[in-house]
Amino acid sequence: MRLTDLPKGASALVRTVEDAHASDAIAQRLRDLGFVPGEPVRVVACAPWGADPLLIQIGSTRFALRRAEAQRVRVTGQTA
Amino acid sequence: MSQSPLRVALVGNPNCGKTALFNLLTGARQKVANYAGVTVERKEGRFDTPAGRRVQLLDLPGTYSFETTSPDERVTRDVLQGRYPGEAVPDLIVCVADATNLRLHLRFVLEVKRMGLPMVLALNMMDAAKRRSITVDVAGLERRLAMPVVETVAVRRGGAHALIGMLDAHAPSARASANADASADDARRSAQSAQPAAYADTHAEVRAILADTVTMPRATDARDDAIDRWALHPVTGPLILAAVMFLVFQGVYSFGKPMTDAIGDAFTWLGALASAWLPAGPLHSLITDGIFNGLGTVLGFLPEILVLFLFILVLEESGYLPRAAFLLDRMMVSVGLTGRSFIPLLSSFACAIPGVMGTRSITDPRDRLATILVAPLMTCSARLPVYALLIGAFIPHRPVLGIFNLQGLVLFALYAVGIAGAMAVGWVMKHLRRDRSEHALLMELPSYRLPKARDIVLGLWERGMIFLKRLTGVILALTVLMWFISTFPAPPAGATGPAINYSIAGYIGRALQYPFAPLGFNWQISLSLIPAFAARETAVAALATVYSVASGDADITTLSHALAANIPLASALSLMVWFAFAPQCMSTLAVIRRETRSWRNVAISFGYMFVVAYVAAFATYQIARHFT
Numbered sequence: 001m002r003l004t005d006l007p008k009g010a011s012a013l014v015r016t017v018e019d020a021h022a023s024d025a026i027a028q029r030l031r032d033l034g035f036v037p038g039e040p041v042r043v044v045a046c047a048p049w050g051a052d053p054l055l056i057q058i059g060s061t062r063f064a065l066r067r068a069e070a071q072r073v074r075v076t077g078q079t080a
Numbered sequence: 081m082s083q084s085p086l087r088v089a090l091v092g093n094p095n096c097g098k099t100a101l102f103n104l105l106t107g108a109r110q111k112v113a114n115y116a117g118v119t120v121e122r123k124e125g126r127f128d129t130p131a132g133r134r135v136q137l138l139d140l141p142g143t144y145s146f147e148t149t150s151p152d153e154r155v156t157r158d159v160l161q162g163r164y165p166g167e168a169v170p171d172l173i174v175c176v177a178d179a180t181n182l183r184l185h186l187r188f189v190l191e192v193k194r195m196g197l198p199m200v201l202a203l204n205m206m207d208a209a210k211r212r213s214i215t216v217d218v219a220g221l222e223r224r225l226a227m228p229v230v231e232t233v234a235v236r237r238g239g240a241h242a243l244i245g246m247l248d249a250h251a252p253s254a255r256a257s258a259n260a261d262a263s264a265d266d267a268r269r270s271a272q273s274a275q276p277a278a279y280a281d282t283h284a285e286v287r288a289i290l291a292d293t294v295t296m297p298r299a300t301d302a303r304d305d306a307i308d309r310w311a312l313h314p315v316t317g318p319l320i321l322a323a324v325m326f327l328v329f330q331g332v333y334s335f336g337k338p339m340t341d342a343i344g345d346a347f348t349w350l351g352a353l354a355s356a357w358l359p360a361g362p363l364h365s366l367i368t369d370g371i372f373n374g375l376g377t378v379l380g381f382l383p384e385i386l387v388l389f390l391f392i393l394v395l396e397e398s399g400y401l402p403r404a405a406f407l408l409d410r411m412m413v414s415v416g417l418t419g420r421s422f423i424p425l426l427s428s429f430a431c432a433i434p435g436v437m438g439t440r441s442i443t444d445p446r447d448r449l450a451t452i453l454v455a456p457l458m459t460c461s462a463r464l465p466v467y468a469l470l471i472g473a474f475i476p477h478r479p480v481l482g483i484f485n486l487q488g489l490v491l492f493a494l495y496a497v498g499i500a501g502a503m504a505v506g507w508v509m510k511h512l513r514r515d516r517s518e519h520a521l522l523m524e525l526p527s528y529r530l531p532k533a534r535d536i537v538l539g540l541w542e543r544g545m546i547f548l549k550r551l552t553g554v555i556l557a558l559t560v561l562m563w564f565i566s567t568f569p570a571p572p573a574g575a576t577g578p579a580i581n582y583s584i585a586g587y588i589g590r591a592l593q594y595p596f597a598p599l600g601f602n603w604q605i606s607l608s609l610i611p612a613f614a615a616r617e618t619a620v621a622a623l624a625t626v627y628s629v630a631s632g633d634a635d636i637t638t639l640s641h642a643l644a645a646n647i648p649l650a651s652a653l654s655l656m657v658w659f660a661f662a663p664q665c666m667s668t669l670a671v672i673r674r675e676t677r678s679w680r681n682v683a684i685s686f687g688y689m690f691v692v693a694y695v696a697a698f699a700t701y702q703i704a705r706h707f708t
Contacts, residue, residue: 033522055406060184
């Protein structure tokens with residue numbers, strides 16, 4: 001399952017961050033920001049107009065991620 | 081004790097309070113606000129510790145990681161690695177971390193630690209952590225990290241006592257060996273970053289440290305969650321944003337206007353007083369026409385500018401701006417910008433110069449350039465006097481729908497025209513460029529914070545002083561020049577027309593009128609466009625001076641009477657539209673040159689704005705003429 005598939009308010013654990021292409025700087029930055037295996041994430045809010053970007057909480061930090069960015073994050077369900 | 085100062089660098093994740101700490105330690109007043117990326121360049125300050133030790137403090141832009149992605153983050157990495165031109169590796173690193181957000185911030189602490197430089201960890205925002213019942217075992221953290229850890233509250237006086245004590249105790253001898261370590265570590269570090277496993281390792285280490293030393297009853301602030309439920313809601317969120325923006329513009333007009341009128345009255349009285357005391361002659365004319373009418377008219381708009389800044393400062397401090405960026409990202413992407421453009425564009429309402437500089441926090445050079453090119457279309461505070469003057473002269477003060485007034489609505493419309501123009505220009509640029517690769521938003525949303533009255537007052541004071549300095553500097557010089565060219569040479573003996581027609585100003589104005597006549601500008605307006613290029617407000621001072629010299633006396637109210645009597649409504653509308661789009665002041669163009677390092681971008685910026693302004697003002701005048 002991808003982070004973008006999670007409904008609003010749902011939590012899950014990060015499985016991995018995929019590179020969309022070779023030396024993907026965005027995937028790299030996501031890993032830097034703490035999107036590493038086993039980290040719990042939650043979809044806090046979705047912006048109007050196509051639910052893009054998403055507001056993702058990881059730890060005690062909230063990040064706005066566009067769907068294209070959140071697409072890179074694979075999660076395993078543990079839906080609340 | 082060593083004679084040379086201890087060189088200390090503040091580093092840390094964005095928005096952890098480095099600059100607030102810098103200000104607290106050095107007594108400086110660098111800009112602080114509640115969003116990531118306020119500080120975009122290195123700032124330097126000095127202070128002495130109680131023990132008499134001189135400290136040279138470096139404030140660096142916040143960064144999430146040394147795998148940098150934006151120009152401001154690169155500065156920090158280069159300074160710490162000794163690659164920044166003219167900057168030696170610091171003696172001591174003070175790594176600042178937000179105590180309420182250690183899971184993210186400790187990771188960077190570990191990354192900095194690997195560089196091997198002597199360092200101290202400052203746990204900042206301890207007040208917020210205590211409020212949320214977060215406890216940190218400082219001694220345990222010191223042991224785990226093998227570095228001194230101090231608690232700080234950068235927004236409270238005396239909140240850095242522990243840190244200052246630590247600096248006194250720090251022995252400078254570690255330097256030479258630290259440098260050698262740094263280069264060795266550098267090599268090790270780049271080897272590490274090649275393997276993705278290192279990231280997971282660092283995070284695992286952070287998790288283990290947190291489990292041992294930090295207790296956090298709740299991952300987020302309950303207050304933030306409650307506000308965000310409404311502020312980020314797909315329906316109420318945009319409504320709240322629209323209401324906030326509308327309130328700002330109505331507020332500028334409703335609160336600022338009465339004060340402006342009071343200042344205008346005071347200057348009329350002063351001018352009358354001065355003219356009674358001074359003997360008639362050129363000096364009399366310079367003081368009353370040039371200084372009191374020219375400068376006084378511009379000074380009258382100080383309250384409006386301060387009200388605008390009050391709103392901007394409160395918004396910046398509150399933490400709401402990144403939320404607005406979140407709500408608007410999709411819309412901004414569709415016009416070739418990014419949600420990250422929102423904050424620089426909003427600061428451009430104050431002035432395009434900090435706006436253009438603020439774009440450094442935009443990661444992607446393409447989005448950054450697009451933002452720089454449209455930023456001057458946001459109505460800066462220097463245009464406010466021009467709009468306020470014309471609205472006061474031509475738009476009747478009458479209520480609309482009971483709660484709004486027509487003058488406020490027209491002002492709002494002028495701001496909206498600028499925004500619509502920026503969206504159109506962005507859209508065109510998006511379709512012209514070839515690079516269509518993906519660029520990330522990846523923006524952190526900070527905790528809400530109640531703005532501190534002291535910071536707001538200081539911020540307003542600073543802006544007020546900047547305005548007064550401009551007024552007594554460039555605007556004064558131009559006003560005196562305008563007075564000079566509209567007074568000399570005196571008309572020849574036997575001249576029949578008004579004296580000003582024979583002055584230098586009269587000749588220049590009439591020559592300029594040829595290109596601007598199709599826009600409905602008379603020669604006085606055409607002439608005022610020239611000094612407006614140096615500073616927008618000067619257009620008002622120039623018009624006041626020219627009409628004042630011509631008629632013998634004027635102040636804000638009579639300037640608006642003079643305008644109402646001399647130009648038709650269609651010309652006034654056309655002039656407002658011109659100012660909405662016209663190429664902005666020289667300082668803005670200079671800062672675009674500095675930030676993009678390209679004269680080509682300056683030419684593009686100037687060229688497209690001139691064409692858009694000319695066409696839009698032309699259309700406004702020609703259409704309005706048919707209806708009035």
